[in-house]
Amino acid sequence: MSPRQGQRTVCIPLETMDIPMSPEPPTFGLDVTMSPFQSSSKFRMDIPFSPAPEVRYGVDIPMSPDQGSKVNMDVPMSPTAQGAAAVELVSNPWDEELISSLLSKLSTPLTSQPNFITWQCKVPSIAPKMTIKMGEGSLRVDCVLGQGAFATVYQVTDLNTSEKMILKVQKPANPWEFYINSQLNARLQPSVRHLFNNIHSAHLFQNGSVLLGELYNCGTLLHAVNLYKNLSDKVIPQPLVMYFTVCILHMVEQLHNIHIVHADIKPDNFLLGERFLENKSFDQDNLDHGLALIDLGQSIDITLFPKGTAFNAKCMTSGFQCTEMQSGRPWNYQTEYFGIAGTVYCMIFGTYMQVTQEGGVWKTKYLEEIPTVICGQSSSTLC
Template sequence: MSPAAPGGLQLVSDPWDPDRISELLSRLRPPLTSHPCCYSWPCAVPSIGPKKTLSMGSSSLRVDAVLGQGAFATVFQATDPVTSDRMVLKVQKPANPWEFYINTCLDARLPPAVRHLFGSIRSAHLFLDGSIMLGELHNYGTLLNAVNLFRAQSDRVMPPPLVLHFAVCILHTVELLHAARIVHADIKPDNFLLGERWGGVWRTTGTFRR
């Protein structure tokens, strides 16, 4: 911990420190695992891959494909064979319960009229060596995908009015987060998901800090 800042605030030297995050989560009352959409499993993360069927409690999901992969997570598309409902599975190693906690903060703090502007986690499954988050599937890609589409055209740039539109959307979502006392710590084009039309449903994902 660093010395107290002006105004009596205490600065944290590294708010992303895993031990610090674990300490903050341990203080929650009631605990995060008491949430009806948070499940703890006394085993390792099951083997997951395309064409495999994954048992998640009383239901099963068919893993369709890999949608993306990063340093700490792999995102799969999956389908419920009973309802044909499609979703994403975000597999993280090590486990990241903080992401689900921030999701509950978004549910509690954002006005219902704007909650749809941010990604939502249906359920969190915490294992001994990792976690799986079940979330919404978006078929229209990210802002980075849109930028790359224009880069492939003859002009190679996105039209200025569209750039301004997306800039306003980004600033609006960040303003909403700050009003809810949440900081997005990983703002970049591939963390903004596009909806059914330009300027339609606009989703924000990524790393959040309270």
């Protein structure tokens, strides 16, 4: 969503926020949200190189070090795999060779899409305060919003429209994120498309990729959790937690209905935009609640695998590894439910959820002191 005329867009650099990031540094799941597709002619980079007919994809889905392999095993069924006695087990759905193979077999190549542009050069140098020529317009690089091991996210301003946007630079390239974005465009109902990040355009270079999209300027659920720590109750009010939980469940359900597993559900990846500030209806069916699920670069397209396929790799954000990952059992949609539980837990208690296995039963670790009010009275235990 573009900023409304007369409204002030607020950029909160991540480095200025006193927030606990994920229990382990993410393999760059930065808060990047995009706006609906636009014509690529507006965003073609005006640099002295010609687009290449094809560039071999250097895919970076840095999750588990395990290599992708397939064997037939009896494993627990997923919600969409009913009636089969045995399913396919894929070791690592984020394996680079597997991702490259899946992309190479697409009936419609990414390079055929007008807003996917390849270049016969390396990613141009990008830094704050510089101006990047973009076709008929120019983008001023305002500041760095976040930086990880494999990507840097900048806030940029379109000098023609004054619109503030996100520029995500990834090294090596990650065309998979653009692919997932295109599938959301094709499979989701238009009425719910705004609940997920969307990419303006993608530029694939020899050593990396650049994604251009829209800026959400009201922070993440994690920011909200930390802001409430400075207030008397210390945590988000329970009615608001319940409302956000309903929104989150609905959003994840939309993804599962189109057979996409986000695979990185956590408070850091839910962003609030201006829709939230303008929202006057907290009805459970209201789709203008302002919450958006972002960072689909590690998502899994279940339709590209045999029905009932399960996986056994572990994501690198250990605090959000589902119990199946932790115990070495196959998983698919289970990782989503664990991520939802961990996100809700963080909103309720203001800290990350930790689980332990006792007598074959997985439980959340006991909190000696919970600085909150539960069921109307101060308590250190759940009621």
